[in-house]
Amino acid sequence: MNNEYGPSFPNEWLHAVAKYDIYELPLDQNRKFVTGKWKKFTESVLNGTDTFIFDCCFIQNPVTMGMIKYDSNKEDVISYVLELATIAARLNPLLIYVEQNDPEHSFRKAVGERPKEWSEGFIDYYTNQGYGKNEGCKGLEGTLQVLHARRELENEIFNRLKIAKKKVDNSSNHMNDYKKVLAGILSEYFR
DSSP states (O other): OHHHHGGGSOHHHHHHHHTTOGGGSOHHHHHHHHHHHHHHHHHHHTTOOOOOOOOSTTTHHHHIIIIIITOOOHHHHHHHHHHHHHHHGGGOOEEEEEEOSOHHHHHHHHHHHSOHHHHHHHHHHHHSSHHHHHTTOOHHHHHHHHHHHHHHHHHHHHHHOOSEEEEEEOTTOOHHHHHHHHHHHHHHHTO
């Protein structure tokens, strides 16, 4: 709203709206809201024939909220994702988890390619709250520590999921090869 309306948008209105931002809610309220949305969605599409593709809302968002923002107990974060999996299980989902063999290299590459504001915002988010703050992580190196810990947690979550799942490594940055791998996974799954 600030970007769109600038200083003409009253701060008190911005603060009034921001307190209802799902990413600003305490973790238990976030989880209750998100799982409720997943339940409603599952019920509404259960008997349909459409295919839905979601990006980041299954593992990434709960881990970001639980670990990165609030440094919650690991089992609470894992159970959040497992609850989503239980809700979605009736839809026979397929999780395609994209990873890279050298996330540090990938992140450093992104920092070099993107605007400085992006990396500053990312580093601030990862080191000045929740896990990063509690572990004393600072700057780029601290962000890499948080990303490493995040990867370990996401691997544990992935291994505990009881739904159809595949890991895909996109480290090569060869988009055509990556598309072929994804097409192969999807054609196998939707036989």
